[in-house]
Amino acid sequence: MQQLRKRWLPLLIAVLVVGGPVAWYKWPATAAAAEASLTAPVQQGNFKVVVTTTGELRARKFVQVQGPAQAQTVQVYQTKIASLVAEGTVVKEGDVIAELDRAPAATKMADVTLALQKAQAEYTTAQLDSALNLAVAREEVRTAEYALEEKKLAKDQAQYEAPTIKRQAEIDYEKAQRALEQSKRNLDTKTKQAVAKMSSVGADLGRQQNQLKSIQEVMGNFTIKAPSPGMVIYIRAWSGKKKGVGSQWNAWDNTVATLPDLSQMESQTYVNEVDVRKLSVGQPVQIALDADPTKKLPGKITEIANVGEQRPNQDSKVFEVKIEVTKSDTTLRPGMTTSNAIETAAIANALSVPLEAVVNEAGFSYVYKRDGRSVVKQMIETGAMNDNEIVVRNGLTKGEQVLLTPPTDKTDIKTVAIPGLKPTVPSTTGDTANSVSLPAKPAAGGPPAAVPTPKPKG
Numbered sequence: 001m002q003q004l005r006k007r008w009l010p011l012l013i014a015v016l017v018v019g020g021p022v023a024w025y026k027w028p029a030t031a032a033a034a035e036a037s038l039t040a041p042v043q044q045g046n047f048k049v050v051v052t053t054t055g056e057l058r059a060r061k062f063v064q065v066q067g068p069a070q071a072q073t074v075q076v077y078q079t080k081i082a083s084l085v086a087e088g089t090v091v092k093e094g095d096v097i098a099e100l101d102r103a104p105a106a107t108k109m110a111d112v113t114l115a116l117q118k119a120q121a122e123y124t125t126a127q128l129d130s131a132l133n134l135a136v137a138r139e140e141v142r143t144a145e146y147a148l149e150e151k152k153l154a155k156d157q158a159q160y161e162a163p164t165i166k167r168q169a170e171i172d173y174e175k176a177q178r179a180l181e182q183s184k185r186n187l188d189t190k191t192k193q194a195v196a197k198m199s200s201v202g203a204d205l206g207r208q209q210n211q212l213k214s215i216q217e218v219m220g221n222f223t224i225k226a227p228s229p230g231m232v233i234y235i236r237a238w239s240g241k242k243k244g245v246g247s248q249w250n251a252w253d254n255t256v257a258t259l260p261d262l263s264q265m266e267s268q269t270y271v272n273e274v275d276v277r278k279l280s281v282g283q284p285v286q287i288a289l290d291a292d293p294t295k296k297l298p299g300k301i302t303e304i305a306n307v308g309e310q311r312p313n314q315d316s317k318v319f320e321v322k323i324e325v326t327k328s329d330t331t332l333r334p335g336m337t338t339s340n341a342i343e344t345a346a347i348a349n350a351l352s353v354p355l356e357a358v359v360n361e362a363g364f365s366y367v368y369k370r371d372g373r374s375v376v377k378q379m380i381e382t383g384a385m386n387d388n389e390i391v392v393r394n395g396l397t398k399g400e401q402v403l404l405t406p407p408t409d410k411t412d413i414k415t416v417a418i419p420g421l422k423p424t425v426p427s428t429t430g431d432t433a434n435s436v437s438l439p440a441k442p443a444a445g446g447p448p449a450a451v452p453t454p455k456p457k458g
Contacts, residue, residue: 039370039401042392043352049345049386051278055269055323057336059260063228065097068221071105071251074112074214079104079222081247081256087234088333091226091259098256100222100249109215116208123201130194137187144180151176230259233334240312260334265325267299267338270311270318278344279304285323290337299323301342345384352389357402358382363423367396368403368413375407377415382424394418 071077083099091097151173158169226232234242235255243249249256267287271279285299302324308317323340325332357367358380365382368375383391395418396402407413 042400044398047347047350051342053269055267055338060264062258062260065257067254068218098224119205119208126201137190140183144183148176267323276319286341288339351392370401
């Protein structure tokens with residue numbers, strides 16, 4: 001037994017000599033330091049600011065399948081889609097894709113048919129009236145000619161009569177001449193009136209005939225056929241709902257479906273008015289499919305809307321953004337939901353810490369970091385941030401351990417300030433990727449480096 005004690009005693013003494021100082025150094029000196037067990041190291045590397053949005057795939061180029069373009073000219077402005085092939089159906093050129101309800105056009109055709117019949121009746125009446133009036137006018141001219149001839153004979157016979165009788169014959173002859181001239185003028189006037197009348201009723205008749213022909217052509221185009229081969233994809237109304245059987249069709253927006261070119265795809269997404277300021281055309285995007293999250297496709301921004309819009313179920317204005325899929329993939333289909341990670345900024349060799357490790361007081365940013373057995377409150381200068389981390393420009397070094405939550409007991413915690421650092425103006429836009437939202441500035445004239453340690457309560 002004594003030999004066993006002699007054997008373990010030196011080993012126990014060695015453990016106490018070596019482990020004692022280590023345990024004393026590692027053991028927290030204060031309650032605040034005891035809370036420092038949940039820490040994260042200061043990282044150094046490439047820092048990326050990413051805006052993540054949800055989008056929907058669609059073809060960059062497509063053929064629109066449209067209803068009759070002349071519907072407005074025949075005053076048919078709205079109708080319903082009576083039938084429509086299933087979305088995703090592969091069609092050939094000339095295949096029937098949709099049928100529009102003909103009821104509004106049929107009502108209009110009945111009205112035009114009635115108007116045409118009336119115009120035809122007016123045209124016939126005008127023909128008969130013109131023929132009758134011209135016949136009477138021509139007869140009056142012939143009667144005046146006969147009367148003039150009679151008066152001429154009477155004038156010739158009165159050459160050997162008394163002067164009064166001779167004069168009376170001359171007067172009657174002149175009256176007959178004037179009557180003939182007047183009847184000819186009347187015939188000319190009535191001829192012109194007949195021409196004008198027939199032109200008017202003829203134009204109305206032609207207009208009604210053309211209107212009926214146009215309506216017949218429009219009704220024929222209510223059977224909508226594929227202009228080219230492709231896959232049928234439904235379009236969305238302004239509300240975001242896809243148009244289908246029973247949906248409203250408008251003459252001023254006459255597209256029923258599209259036939260997309262699947263070799264060129266893009267993701268259509270909407271970005272809020274805060275994040276859209278970070279975007280620019282050409283920025284790289286990583287596109288993931290909800291149907292296959294493991295598949296990552298490269299992309300880039302090709303278009304950003306200049307004007308915002310109020311979308312359904314959106315509290316604020318959003319801007320349409322189009323993202324081109326730069327790598328062709330035969331498995332992509334229109335309507336697939338995408339997750340778009342847009343890289344808006346990249347900083348090489350940057351120091352960063354988790355967002356939850358940073359606290360803001362009086363316009364300055366701080367972290368609580370481990371300093372041996374104790375914890376210190378370190379002022380830092382921050383930079384860009386993403387959804388999880390924030391860049392540290394000054395105040396920390398790589399590998400230092402920062403607390404993820406502030407200690408509850410801040411008694412005797414030392415504050416380390418950065419001389420000359422000015423407080424940050426609070427962000428009123430919430431633009432977390434470009435600036436940090438901090439409290440208001442301190443009073444004017446106060447030295448920025450003089451940061452007192454908060455006094456413990458009680």
